[in-house]
Amino acid sequence: MNSHTTALATEDDELAEFRAQVREIAVEKIAPHAAETDATGMFPQASWDAMRSASLTGLPFPEEYGGQGADLMAQVICIEEIARVCSTSALTLLGSWVGLHAALAHGAPELLQEIVPGAASGVSGVSFSLTEPHSGSDLASLSTRAQPDGDGWMLDGRKCFITNAGWSDWYAVLARTGEKGYAVFMVHRDDPGVSFGRPEKKMGHRGSPTADVLLESCRIPGWRVVGDPGRGYDYIMGSLVYSRPIIAAQALGIAQGGLDESIRYTAERDAFGQKVSRFQLVRGMVADMAVRVESSRALLYHTVRTIMRGGAHARAEAAMAKLLCTDTAMAVTTDAVQLHGGYGYLSDFPVERMMRDAKITQIYEGTNQIQRLLIAKSLYARAGGE
Ligand SMILES: Cc1cc2nc3c(=O)[nH]c(=O)nc-3n(C[C@H](O)[C@H](O)[C@H](O)COP(=O)(O)OP(=O)(O)OC[C@H]3O[C@@H](n4cnc5c(N)ncnc54)[C@H](O)[C@@H]3O)c2cc1C
Structure with a gap:
């Protein structure tokens, strides 16, 4: 049975065609795995592969970094169509989009060149890493600290509830750089001092990994800070x-x-x-x-x-x-x-x-x-x- 999405009638032809393409992928390649992903709690690899081959992983990223350069409306339609059949797959996809937003808006070209092409092709993932055990809604009270260390930074703290933790290669970490200053750092999973907590057991989205990201004397090079280290x-x-x-x-x-x-x-x-x-x-x-x-x-x-x-x-x-x-x-x-x-x-x-x-x-x-x-x-x- 077709979906009852009447809004299609008000979309321009290009967006309607895009929606139809994503719907076909969602129905044929993602929906068949949704129940099993939920039941087993396994990462939705088949969905990820389907989204990768359709170039959806790079949908929002600039073409110069291997992305599709699609606008926010196309991104919203894509996520809507995938979540209609498997919200876990949609969450897996949107994680990297959201995780890279600050870097794309404020990061230096050398930082973007290092990270975005891999995320666009779906070879690597990015996690948006804000929440801490005692700082969720009250984000400004976070306690992860970043101290200048030679030509780099030393990070210490614990992020929790992080979507795709352990699976992602990159982590956009918000840390305190002074009493009132914060910075976003792009931390790699292989950086010294990075480790992950046990996978959380959840009510839903069971195939989407959620875990702590632990940073203990984690030293990262200076070029990994996004923009101004006081404006994160x-x-x-x-x-x-x-x-x-x-x-x-x-x-x-x-x-x-x-x-x-x-x-x-x-x-x-x-x-x-x-x-x-x-x-x-x-x-x-x-x-x-x-x-x-x-x-x-x-x-x-x-x-x-x-x-x-x-x-x-x-x-x-x-x-x-x-x-x-x-x-x-x-x-x-x-x-x-x-x-x-x-x-x-x-x-x-x-x-x-x-x-x-x-x-x-x-x-x-x-x-x-x-x-x-x-x-x-x-x-x-x-x-x-x-
Ligand atoms: C499956 C899952 C995935 C997640 N993925 C990520 C991720 O990828 N990255 C990330 O950084 N975080 C992630 N989170 C964390 C999520 O964003 C936080 O749990 C959320 O922001 C709430 O913070 P908290 O849990 O600390 O709740 P609290 O802030 O402790 O809130 C507890 C309750 O108090 C209410 N409350 C708090 N302050 C006020 C106020 N001023 N006025 C009225 N009510 C208030 C809240 O609404 C809530 O009902 C994820 C969480 C889950 C469960």
């Missing part, structure tokens, strides 16, 4: 304006997948002598789910256009899109399980996996409470208040 925090805030719509797209894809599966199932399941889809209570739920999905998509695409034209309130809009799309994913997948009845609770159908996968989208890349605070702050600031 600002760089990361800039990256979040980019990464939140990407996470919103992941959540939107999960929600669309839950809606598609619900329509498919209720159209086939019989009860009281007719198809379950004939019951008005069921039809009402499906309609509400579709309204949530389409309104989330509309806000996300609007946000992407705002970001692409450098709109003044991009940060608040990115927070709104992240908030709405991820709350939609949670609500729609919960209803999808309900519409499958008892079968929705079994791993035989994909909706229970989708519901588990949806949950983290409300938490990472800034929890949804933090998004609400950001939105309110922007509204009061615009009104000249506090």
Whole structure:
């Protein structure tokens, strides 16, 4: 059955064609492995290989570094289509995109030449490494330290919950360089003093590795610092304006997948002598789910256009899109399980996996409470208040 994505009608031909291409890869090469990836917790290698051969690994990166140079709208569509069938695969793909954002925006050409071509071809991965055991939402309180050491830097600290830790070759690490200064460092997995914690056992996204990154007297050369070593925090805030719509797209894809599966199932399941889809209570739920999905998509695409034209309130809009799309994913997948009845609770159908996968989208890349605070702050600031 086809997806019920009506937004296709409003896309220009090139984007619609791109969406169709990614959907074909997702349905034919990624979806068949989604349940097994979840059940075994194994890295989604077959999906990764499929995404690599379709050059999706380098989608956002500049062509001069081997990427496709695609804009944010194309990236969002790509993540949405992959997450619709396997959110773990989408997370694996978007990890390097997000991890390289600060370096691409502020890094020196020699740094980019060293890292980006490998990430673009999918030979290597990059991890966005911010969170620490005592510093998640309150990122500015982080304690990983970087001290100047000759012509390089010495890093000490512990990052936790890092997606693709152990698998990625490169780690974009935010560390403190002074009382108020922070820098982003590109740390390689083979640098002295780098090690990884045990893989975390998670509710969802089980095939996506998550672990601590430990830095003990880790010495790295000076050219690995991104831009100005006092402005790393600002760089990361800039990256979040980019990464939140990407996470919103992941959540939107999960929600669309839950809606598609619900329509498919209720159209086939019989009860009281007719198809379950004939019951008005069921039809009402499906309609509400579709309204949530389409309104989330509309806000996300609007946000992407705002970001692409450098709109003044991009940060608040990115927070709104992240908030709405991820709350939609949670609500729609919960209803999808309900519409499958008892079968929705079994791993035989994909909706229970989708519901588990949806949950983290409300938490990472800034929890949804933090998004609400950001939105309110922007509204009061615009009104000249506090
Ligand atoms: C599967 C997974 C993958 C992840 N991947 C990465 C990654 O690749 N890189 C990375 O750096 N991090 C990653 N994270 C970490 C994630 O971004 C953090 O867990 C998240 O930012 C929340 O931080 P915390 O866990 O410390 O929660 P806390 O900050 O301790 O928050 C606990 C609760 O308090 C609430 N809260 C906190 N402050 C406020 C406030 N001011 N007002 C209202 N409520 C508040 C929060 O919303 C939350 O509900 C990942 C986490 C998971 C589970």
